Amino acid sequence: MRVRNNFKICLESKEAKGRILQMSSRIVEKDKTRLFWNVQFIYELVLAKKELEAFAIKYEVDSNFRGIEILEIPSEKNFSNRTSYFEKINGLPTLYSKITKANITRSINQYLTHWFYPYKGKYHPQMIRALINIMKINPGEIILDPFIGSGTTALEAQLLGIGCIGVDISEVCFRVSKAKTETVKHTIEIEKEFEIILQKLRNIDENNNEKVIPQIQQLISDITNESVQNFFQVADLIAHSDKARRKKKNFLESFIKNSEKMLTSVKDYSRVIQENNLTLGEVNIHLGNAKNLQIESETIDGILCSPPYSIALNYVENDKHALEALGYNTTEIKEDFIGVKGSGNKKIDLYNRDLIQSYLEMDRVLKPGKYCSIVIGNARVNKEEVPTVETTINFFLDKGYTLEMNVDKIIFGLYNVMQKENILIFKKP
Numbered sequence: 001m002r003v004r005n006n007f008k009i010c011l012e013s014k015e016a017k018g019r020i021l022q023m024s025s026r027i028v029e030k031d032k033t034r035l036f037w038n039v040q041f042i043y044e045l046v047l048a049k050k051e052l053e054a055f056a057i058k059y060e061v062d063s064n065f066r067g068i069e070i071l072e073i074p075s076e077k078n079f080s081n082r083t084s085y086f087e088k089i090n091g092l093p094t095l096y097s098k099i100t101k102a103n104i105t106r107s108i109n110q111y112l113t114h115w116f117y118p119y120k121g122k123y124h125p126q127m128i129r130a131l132i133n134i135m136k137i138n139p140g141e142i143i144l145d146p147f148i149g150s151g152t153t154a155l156e157a158q159l160l161g162i163g164c165i166g167v168d169i170s171e172v173c174f175r176v177s178k179a180k181t182e183t184v185k186h187t188i189e190i191e192k193e194f195e196i197i198l199q200k201l202r203n204i205d206e207n208n209n210e211k212v213i214p215q216i217q218q219l220i221s222d223i224t225n226e227s228v229q230n231f232f233q234v235a236d237l238i239a240h241s242d243k244a245r246r247k248k249k250n251f252l253e254s255f256i257k258n259s260e261k262m263l264t265s266v267k268d269y270s271r272v273i274q275e276n277n278l279t280l281g282e283v284n285i286h287l288g289n290a291k292n293l294q295i296e297s298e299t300i301d302g303i304l305c306s307p308p309y310s311i312a313l314n315y316v317e318n319d320k321h322a323l324e325a326l327g328y329n330t331t332e333i334k335e336d337f338i339g340v341k342g343s344g345n346k347k348i349d350l351y352n353r354d355l356i357q358s359y360l361e362m363d364r365v366l367k368p369g370k371y372c373s374i375v376i377g378n379a380r381v382n383k384e385e386v387p388t389v390e391t392t393i394n395f396f397l398d399k400g401y402t403l404e405m406n407v408d409k410i411i412f413g414l415y416n417v418m419q420k421e422n423i424l425i426f427k428k429p
């Protein structure tokens with residue numbers, strides 16, 4: 001009773017009412033430009049600030065680092081459409097806050113088609129969008145990721161209207177990257193083909209994987225549209241991963257579920273494009289070798305990649321089940337993968353040599369005056385640290401590049417072999 005009375009007195013006092021109003025308007029003011037709630041690491045705050053600076057925005061940060069007041073903004077709409085770390089600008093939701101809502105997974109960064117295939121070692125899409133902004137790459141220009149992996153750079157560039165060339169030595173990565181970025185143009189064909197596939201699989205004995213797996217493969221081979229075929233091939237690769245890693249026995253059920261979920265995400269992507277009037281960037285994914293790029297010299301506007309940490313994470317072993325499903329002999333293909341050949345010191349020597357060869361290629365294809373961003377860490381092999389970050393910095397400095405940014409990013413998960421990565425940005429002279 002007493003508490004109630006006190007509350008009443010509090011509300012009735014004019015002075016108190018004024019104070020409450022003042023407080024709430026301050027909250028609204030502070031809320032006008034807001035970071036995403038999940039921004040929590042120092043490197044993210046650094047990138048958020050660098051993003052503001054790339055757009056020549058004058059700002060002030062409050063003492064708890066979350067409140068950012070925009071003092072002067074040359075082009076509010078442009079920044080609001082491009083930013084990756086801000087959820088609201090001057091009270092209005094940013095484009096990225098709308099895009100990231102289209103997410104059928106529990107992981108906040110696996111929106112749209114990013115979740116296709118459980119690829120180990122993919123980088124954070126939000127960080128990639130920020131790096132593209134910090135490197136000042138614009139719609140119509142072309143970004144290269146010579147180690148495209150699961151296609152994170154390609155999808156983020158595509159969403160910003162920026163062209164992307166992605167290269168990977170692994171056919172699994174080639175197919176997954178294509179499926180993430182190509183299928184949105186084929187929603188209707190995929191839906192129709194799915195109905196046909198379901199019809200044809202109707203009477204099959206679902207407990208007999210020996211029959212189910214080749215039967216699905218045959219149906220996929222019969223599809224004539226290459227993008228549609230690849231969509232179902234990736235659904236099939238995810239089912240192989242479910243079987244090998246998650247011990248899911250019923251392959252047919254996995255394949256159908258994966259196809260359904262993938263289709264939902266592709267439709268979501270299509271809806272996001274329409275609702276936000278997006279013009280997508282053109283994506284070209286190639287199965288190839290970063291040590292020998294089939295790209296003309298000085299034609300690329302920006303490079304963004306995370307080279308293999310194969311001495312820490314073996315990409316061939318990781319995707320063995322999927323590579324074998326595509327008909328590869330994993331012992332033979334190891335020769336072309338950077339970092340998985342040899343053993344002991346020889347392995348590290350080969351890794352360094354291959355890495356340098358890929359850097360020479362990046363330097364060759366990048367236009368002068370443009371940026372190259374590399375996310376890389378030192379791995380520990382036989383308790384010794386391999387100084388890959390230093391090797392990388394020295395290579396680019398020797399070539400006359402300037403080191404524009406070097407930010408630490410702590411790694412969770414690979415703690416035994418890698419404690420942190422460095423996010424590096426170089427500028428070509």
Ligand SMILES: C[S@@+](CC[C@H](N)C(=O)[O-])C[C@H]1O[C@@H](n2cnc3c(N)ncnc32)[C@H](O)[C@@H]1O
Pocket residue numbers: 119121122123124146147148149150151152153167168169170173288289290291305306307308309315336337338
């Ligand atoms: C760290 S992962 C890249 C992950 C990617 N950033 C993502 O978000 O999915 C490195 C990639 O390099 C690829 N790779 C290894 N050797 C290669 C080579 N010689 N040429 C091109 N790609 C290679 C591996 O297959 C792997 O996908």
